[in-house]
Amino acid sequence: MKALFTVFAFALIGLLAVPNQAQAQDETYKGALIYQFTRYISWGSFGNQFDIEVVGSSAVTPVLKEISVKKKVDDKAINVKQVEAGSTGSPQIIFIPANQKDQLAAVLAKVGSKPILVITESAGSAEQGAGINFVKQGDKVQFELNKTVLKKLGISPDLNLERLASKVL
């Protein structure tokens, strides 16, 4: 009976106390990191607002929207918008979540040489042309930086961004 109770108690803890907390925390960190990146990049001039587009649905979007209420970039309001892969505009940042990783090539084609920072969260995306790619190392969200791509697009990252990247291409 005691053994049964033990099994039940542990299972209950597993079901109730831990449900996907790590996953949810990752999304919060990713949202916060995207905002942090804006502080380590010289954006030059842009319009009246700082635009972030998210391709498809992502749990990062509500985090970014929460940030947009609380923070600004270069004294400009942050505007977060969900878009389809074929309808990206000319924002400062495009975030492609893992469930849209197949859209990376199409998005990059549309970006062309415009100074748009493309951020992804899928293995190998930095090598495929994303400016920044989130990777998981142990239980930490880290990021890879494609300096070559950013240079081609005329985006100037701070040296500290390069220093803190887990990998620089």
Place this chain on the structure above:
Amino acid sequence: MTSPRTARLLSHSLAGTAAIALMTCSSAFAQTPSTSDKVDLDKLLEMDLETVLEQQTSGRGDVGSFGYRLGTSDSKVDIHGYVTNEYIDAENANSTFDNHYFNLLVGTQVGEKIFAEIQLEYEHGGEEIQARYAQVDYKINNALIIRTGKFLIPINTFNEYLYPEYINKAISRPFINRNIAPTAWAEVGLQLRGSFQLGEHWTPFYSAYVVNGLEGDPGGDIRGMRNNHRDRNNDNKAFGGRIGVTSDFGFEAGAGTYYGVYTPDGDDDLLIGSFDAAYTNENFTLRAEYSLANMSVSDTSVTQQTSIERNGASLTASYIFNQRFEPIVRYDFMAWDDPADETKDKSRIYLGMNYRISNTMNAKVGYELITNEGTDVDDNVLSFQLALGF
């Protein structure tokens, strides 16, 4: 054949394994992303990128331990300290160099309301090591702060604010601050304190506390009764408090008290009172203090009287000129109401000169003319001190 005990152990092991497996599976299959409250987004936004990257860890299988993980939280740690190096040449003792203190002050502010600090005292070259105080403050507002842990007793200004040598004007401490209201004096317990503005110029303050309290022999040396960190001999607690006022024109005054049972058997009690006042301006300081202690002694074989009273006072004046030089003069005495031993009555004139190397570093020279009542023993002392706060 397995014994019943072995079978039971096996059953428990299997149950434990199954439980952990179930817990792991249940976590792995749960897929309901949501913005988690476990991570404080506001804090992440205020941190720098490096801190955000370092912060996110459960610590399992990772580097570091408690300190490393706390280092990624929102507590900021400060390390300070003070050093006191001396050369003492006393008439009735060998002359000696003394690395009197090298004390570390480690403090932190956690959020807006929580403050913690410890003074790690390394005395006489590390011969004596202890936590002089180790406290946590929770600030509800200026008028109410809750302090717990081992804290300096708010008996007078000297014990709470002035005793470190880089602040104290003289090289030595007044007799009363050694033998009646002994400094540094800290006790373990709970304290409420606060201050508030009264009109344009005055700031009254208060503190009230309950602590384990001093403990020692009947009629004994009060200084030696400190460090009763845990009550092991009785349930009695000591209590007291202090009220006072500061002003924006340099005057301050306060009165503090302490009362508690001091013997392990709980038969004898001790009352200490202390009154102090000071006037300071840019260059001039005048400070006075009077303290008294009354201790009951139920065992008359110790003193042939049922109580002992000790009292004393000090008056210190100093003046800074040329921004660097500060002559000091102090008179202090203590009187021992103990017919069995009148030799403890003492008075002293301290003459000194300080050179302020910086705001927190002083080079001092002092000469003390000490009079021991009831004896012809000369006990004068020449001393040099270098004191640094950092």
